[in-house]
Amino acid sequence: MIDLSQKMQDAINEQIANEGFASNFYLALAYWCDDQALEGCKKFFMRQAEEERMHMLKLYGYMSESGICPVTPAIPQPPAQFDGIKDVFEKVFEQERKVTTSIHNLVKLAVSENDYNTQQFLQWYVDEQREEEAVIRTILDRIKIIGEGGQSLYYIDKEVDKINLEVMAAEAAE
Numbered sequence: 235m236i237d238l239s240q241k242m243q244d245a246i247n248e249q250i251a252n253e254g255f256a257s258n259f260y261l262a263l264a265y266w267c268d269d270q271a272l273e274g275c276k277k278f279f280m281r282q283a284e285e286e287r288m289h290m291l292k293l294y295g296y297m298s299e300s301g302i303c304p305v306t307p308a309i310p311q312p313p314a315q316f317d318g319i320k321d322v323f324e325k326v327f328e329q330e331r332k333v334t335t336s337i338h339n340l341v342k343l344a345v346s347e348n349d350y351n352t353q354q355f356l357q358w359y360v361d362e363q364r365e366e367e368a369v370i371r372t373i374l375d376r377i378k379i380i381g382e383g384g385q386s387l388y389y390i391d392k393e394v395d396k397i398n399l400e401v402m403a404a405e406a407a408e
């Protein structure tokens with residue numbers, strides 16, 4: 235059995251709340267996009283919402299494996315108003331950066347406690363965050379190239395749809 239310190243249990247419970255918030259945030263974004271008729275972006279965020287839920291459940295599993303009952307968090311309301319698609323992806327990038335920081339803080343705690351199991355378990359999250367940030371950065375770069383005037387929304391949506399399919403293919407190949 236894995237021996238988790240109280241500090242580590244609290245930190246993992248906090249991360250469960252972070253992943254739950256991220257999942258709801260992406261769900262809110264999916265339906266903001268739906269409202270703007272941005273089908274490609276909606277699909278991207280629906281997949282992302284599912285992924286974040288899976289990240290949350292993976293933490294539940296780890297706690298349970300350690301003989302600890304995880305705390306199911308109250309989830310704060312995610313933002314609902316955005317100043318366009320660039321603003322959406324900038325906020326997503328900020329959100330992912332926050333999650334990256336919280337994962338890195340968890341790793342630091344695991345290292346300081348010589349908790350080798352948790353260090354190893356968290357490596358998956360470290361890799362996942364690096365990949366997620368890279369995808370959002372790519373989308374922001376494409377938005378910069380396409381621009382935001384005229385029919386650009388149509389092309390941005392197509393591009394996000396394409397990137398979403400690429401992410402799904404890469405995940406299927408893992």
Ligand code: OFO
Binds near residue numbers: 253256289330333362
């Ligand atoms: Fe954004 O990924 Fe969860 O951890």
